[in-house]
Amino acid sequence: MIPVTLRGWAPRFLLLAVVVWMLFLLEPGFHKHEAAAAGDLPLEELGPLGISATLSYLAGLAMIVFLAGFVSTDRRRGYAQLYLSHPTRPLALYGLRWALAAAVALGVSVLFLVLGQILAWGAFRGGWAGLLLPVLSVLVYGGLMAFLSAALPRGDAWVALALFLPTFFPQALFFLETGLNPAGYRLLLFLLPPQWAYQEVYQGLVTGSPAWAPAAYVAGYGLFWLGLGALLVRVREWA
């Protein structure tokens, strides 16, 4: 089933290649050494560990791209009825696809870390610890996609993308804050991917003092949605 799934993902790999290229161009550490001198960014954020924020975006987007419609499309178009008439468990079938997407997302993150440095700096300078952030993104956006795809008949990837964008453009949260009452804003922050915790993990990485509690919070957030998605796949009817 793995080769079939990978072949079916060919157009998604192309889309991810565009995302990779875009993020390579946007990564400050690869292009803005002068900016550090001008004081725009702290110097440590321009080193190998500074890339981890971009790796986190990349892994999150990869999960959205590869898991778009992974349960909902099968259910809506009726593919699931044929798949699940064969001796297989829904959790095994969709769990395999999820794991495959996670493996691809992390694999692409590793390639970005290594090849990006070689392309931009001419040498690999390390930064393996920075892979913690993409691992967390895989859990967060993989979890959200699992839940959304199991719960919605369509549009799961668009909803996930809408949840992703405020993390990419933090200014959006400011506008939301001004437009909502404080309780609504707090609820929204609770439901949205925990950008504040990401930020603490990132700062911990670049300053060399790991922030494990925020990392656990982010992982727990992702695992919560992943568990809810798995539960829906297990208990919902398929016709």
Add this chain to the structure above:
Amino acid sequence: MIHLADVVKEYSAPPWRAADGRVRALDGISLEVAPGTALGIVGPNGAGKSTLIRLLLGFLRPTSGEVRVGGMAPRAFVERHGIGYVPESVAIPARWTTRGALGAFAALGEVPDAHARVDRVLGMLGLEGLARRRVGALSKGNLQKLAIAQALVGPRRILLLDEPLNGLDPVWVARLRGVLAEWRAEDPERVLMVVSHNLPEVERAVDRVAVLAGGRIRTELDLRAPGRAAEWRLELAGDASAARVAEAFPGAVRTGEAWTVRAADEGEMSRRLAALLAEGVRVRSVAPAGAGLEERLHQVLAEEGAK
């Protein structure tokens, strides 16, 4: 093999469709299907036929009542053994090739010697020449054959076919009959269930028919019951004398232009017919006189409507 006891299935529905927000698709179905049975499910649109099939696959859960397949909950049975299934609307990813699709379904079912098995079902359904064609480029008939092929790719004990003749040309309708007969002959314990509006084909393919209407089984017909073929309808050319017919077929009854005659089996029928022909009588047609499935279905539904 299949056991349903007082099964009710209700769907939630918008208030403009049902005042209480519920639509009852199945209304107390009880059914036993023994190993080796070929059962047809017939009935008008909306009778609950497809819902019944989906319950057996575990895609739906009954609102009340019990469904067991092979002594297990349906989903558990399917996850362990699989059920060959052809849905009413076939959906297979359009980018897959015919062979790739069968390979994927074989992989899902962990079919031993999958490559050889895929080749075999491609051959059985006449799809060898289309093995590399994309599913999206297949005609409706060939897509239907692919759906049947995927149902046969694994060693299944139960085959559920929901309108399997959709899009098939008459040649393949007849060939499918042979494919199904061969599938049944491989293991006499196998169970075949066919939902179809093509009543003559259902009559040829199955031993028993359950007539479903309004979510209930109105009657079950045993198509292989002894004596069902005892009466024949005989049409003669020209004006044959009643005495000659009565001599060849004692007790023959004239009904309009035709005769209703009795013979225990095809052998006796052939012998008596030969005697009649030897008398110089010319025969226009001869056919079993028992009411056909279509006629009996109409009869059952009319009786139900009159109640």
